[in-house]
Amino acid sequence: MGDDASALDPAQLVAEHLEAVYRYAYRLTGSAADAEDLTQQVFLTAHQKQGQIRDADRTRSWLFSVLRHCFSKSCNKRRPTPAANIQLNVETIPARPPNAEDIDQERLQQAIDQLPGPYRVVVAMFYFEDCSYRQIAEKLDLPIGTVMSRLARAKGHLRAYLFDADRRTEAGLPRSVARPRG
Amino acid sequence: MESSPIRDPRILEALEACRPGSEDIRDPAMEPLARQLGVFPELAALYERLQQTDRAIAEAFRGVPVPAGLAARVLTQMAAAPAPLDQLLSVPPPGASPGIADSGQAGTESLASPSASAPSPTLREDTPPMRADRRGWRRRGWLFASGALVVAASVLVAVFLNSPKPDRVSTEEVLNKAIAFFNNDARDSGTPLGFGPAPPAGYPLSPALPTRTCQVRWRWVDGFLDLRGVAYDFKAPGGISATVYVVKRPLSGLGSSPPGVPMLATGMRATAVWQEGDLVYILVVEGESREYERFFQELATGPVT
Numbered sequence: 354m355g356d357d358a359s360a361l362d363p364a365q366l367v368a369e370h371l372e373a374v375y376r377y378a379y380r381l382t383g384s385a386a387d388a389e390d391l392t393q394q395v396f397l398t399a400h401q402k403q404g405q406i407r408d409a410d411r412t413r414s415w416l417f418s419v420l421r422h423c424f425s426k427s428c429n430k431r432r433p434t435p436a437a438n439i440q441l442n443v444e445t446i447p448a449r450p451p452n453a454e455d456i457d458q459e460r461l462q463q464a465i466d467q468l469p470g471p472y473r474v475v476v477a478m479f480y481f482e483d484c485s486y487r488q489i490a491e492k493l494d495l496p497i498g499t500v501m502s503r504l505a506r507a508k509g510h511l512r513a514y515l516f517d518a519d520r521r522t523e524a525g526l527p528r529s530v531a532r533p534r535g
Numbered sequence: 536m537e538s539s540p541i542r543d544p545r546i547l548e549a550l551e552a553c554r555p556g557s558e559d560i561r562d563p564a565m566e567p568l569a570r571q572l573g574v575f576p577e578l579a580a581l582y583e584r585l586q587q588t589d590r591a592i593a594e595a596f597r598g599v600p601v602p603a604g605l606a607a608r609v610l611t612q613m614a615a616a617p618a619p620l621d622q623l624l625s626v627p628p629p630g631a632s633p634g635i636a637d638s639g640q641a642g643t644e645s646l647a648s649p650s651a652s653a654p655s656p657t658l659r660e661d662t663p664p665m666r667a668d669r670r671g672w673r674r675r676g677w678l679f680a681s682g683a684l685v686v687a688a689s690v691l692v693a694v695f696l697n698s699p700k701p702d703r704v705s706t707e708e709v710l711n712k713a714i715a716f717f718n719n720d721a722r723d724s725g726t727p728l729g730f731g732p733a734p735p736a737g738y739p740l741s742p743a744l745p746t747r748t749c750q751v752r753w754r755w756v757d758g759f760l761d762l763r764g765v766a767y768d769f770k771a772p773g774g775i776s777a778t779v780y781v782v783k784r785p786l787s788g789l790g791s792s793p794p795g796v797p798m799l800a801t802g803m804r805a806t807a808v809w810q811e812g813d814l815v816y817i818l819v820v821e822g823e824s825r826e827y828e829r830f831f832q833e834l835a836t837g838p839v840t
Contacts, residue, residue, distance in 0.1 A: 363613050367606050376599040385602060392605065393612050400613045425705075443547050443581065450587030453594035461595055471707055480589070480596040485559055486552040496715060497564070498802035505551035511592065 363400060370413050371396075374420060380477050381424045383466040395420045417482060418492065421474055428470030441505050445512035456515060464514035468507050475500060476507040541578055546571055550582055555590040706789065709760065709817060710799040710806045716759050717778055717804060717819040722768045725752030738765035738781040741816050743792045743809075745834050748772055760784055771833040777820040784815050793818055797827045 374395050379388035398419050399406075406415055465473055474493070478484040484492070490500045541547070549568040553559040560569050572579045726732060728746060734753040740746065750770040757763050764782035771777070789810040797805035797820070805820045805827035820827045 363610060367609050367613075371606050371609060372601045375601050375605060376597055379599045380596060389602065389605060389608075393609055396609050396613055397616050400616055441544055441547055443541070443550065443585070446581060446585050446588055448584070450584050451591045453591045453598070456591060456595040458595065458598055461592070477596070479554065480593040483554060483593070485554060485557065485562075487562070495711060496802065499711065499714070501548040501552050502801045505548040508551050508589075508592075512588065515592075 363396075366399060366412070367396060370416055373413060374416055377417060377420055377477065377481050378424070380462070380465055380481060381420070381473055383462055391420060391423055394423050398423070414482075421478075421493075425470065425474065440509065441502075442509035442513060445509055445516060447512070447516045451516070460515055461511070464511045467514070468510060472503050472507040472510075475503045476511065479504055479508075541575070541581065546578075550578075550585060553582070553586070555586045555593065706786070706808060707799065709786065709808055709815075712760060713780060713806050713808070713817040713819050714799075714802065714804045716756075716780070720756070720766070720778065722766075722776070722778055723752075725754035725766070725768050727752050728767075734765055734767070737783075738814065740767050740781070741779065741793075741809075741811055743816075744769070744779060744818075748834060748836070756780060769830070769834075771830055773829060773833050775820065775822060775826050775830045775833065777818060777830050780817045780819075782815050782817075783813050785813070786810060786815055789815070793831070795828070795831070797824055800824045800827065 371392065375388055375392045378391040378395070379385065382388050382391055395416055399416055406412055465476070468476065475489055478489045478492070479486075486497060486500050486504060489495070489504070490497045493500070546568055549565055553565065553568075559565060560572075572582055726734075728734070728740075728751045734740070740751070740753075744767070746769075749772055752768045754766055754768070755763065756766045759766075759780050760782055762782045762784060764780055767779045767781070769775075769777045769779070786808075789808060791809060791811060793807050793809050793816070798807045799805070800823050803822060805822060805824055806818060807827075808815060808817045810816070820830050
């Protein structure tokens with residue numbers, strides 16, 4: 354059991370996990386101010402409830418689950434976004450896979466921001482936490498079918514927003530046609 | 536010859552669920568996808584392109600600059616925060632023998648480093664020496680306070696268990712639970728409306744769901760959102776099946792009628808929830824958004840051709 358007490362030292366906790374927590378928070382909230390608030394909240398919660406951390410090796414995973422919980426709570430205050438407009442779409446997979454540096458960070462965030470909260474969490478767990486669909490289902494206590502459905506639709510939406518313009522340009526269509534909706 | 540799987544939503548969802556560079560494809564649940572990949576080269580090419588694209592997106596996902604000074608701000612907040620809960624609880628009563636305190640708190644002590652306890656110095660301060668009789672009184676006082684706390688907690692639990700369930704679940708949780716319940720529900724056991732006993736007056740069917748054009752059965756359901764309620768099973772003229780669950784549960788922020796589009800559509804189930812007075816109606820339609828919309832059209836006008 355990795356109950357390494359030094360991992361719970363506040364300074365060390367922050368030094369080791371702050372960047373990852375902030376980045377995750379930023380991807381979920383879409384704003385630097387909200388991400389900072391959420392990050393503060395996560396570390397305060399960690400400080401208050403450090404007795405819940407039984408295995409220091411899993412501290413980051415625990416912090417992420419606190420983060421998701423805080424974010425979901427803030428999402429629940431709003432009405433859910435109808436899921437009907439997020440379609441499964443593999444046609445958005447680019448013919449020429451991009452490099453990470455080719456991806457416009459601002460557009461990526463805009464695409465994430467357009468997703469309803471629950472879709473955002475699932476796609477962030479997939480890309481950011483590198484969770485499998487089974488782990489996502491387990492951690493969020495959701496049916497596997499729901500996770501797969503959300504994941505596929507959310508990923509399709511991100512790609513459509515990120516690459517549709519390039520795909521259409523390659524196909525000889527005017528770039529403006531591919532501008533994101535809404 | 537097998538038809539192309541690229542239009543099959545189940546295969547496409549499985550394709551999307553495989554993390555780049557992982558062994559996810561070997562998961563037994565991915566077996567249909569793995570089989571199709573061996574048969575359809577265009578699907579295999581799509582899989583490869585998706586893996587590469589996901590790798591790039593995952594890397595981009597983590598590319599967020601962190602604001603300068605954030606660590607200092609977070610640490611300042613933590614230092615100003617109250618003491619950790621487990622430390623407050625782990626403070627032994629004055630006069631208690633160190634042996635008892637040590638053995639009782641072994642689990643949490645290993646996690647609370649000395650520096651982590653910095654915000655609660657007053658609780659860690661040494662207390663002045665006390666006379667033996669005062670220590671005895673303090674010990675009894677502590678035991679009495681602990682007993683009172685246990686009694687108060689039991690009363691609170693009893694009150695909670697006997698009161699209506701509070702608004703603890705989110706709308707989305709309700710919708711997901713409705714889908715899970717619907718998937719395991721015996722929907723052919725109800726009494727047809729207009730034949731046999733009438734449904735209970737306390738759980739009427741919503742006027743937003745006219746029954747003129749379709750067959751409807753009602754039945755009691757137990758355990759839906761941990762409550763007893765009534766389910767109305769619809770068979771619309773075009774063949775669409777749906778169930779609306781009616782329960783008494785306080786939920787906030789709901790509309791007063793079913794929305795025109797589902798609030799959640801997933802796994803071939805489209806759902807919505809609304810509230811009329813003290814009743815919550817949760818509708819689950821078999822199918823996706825299209826079936827949900829058709830269901831309402833058929834309720835209003837008969838089969839859509």
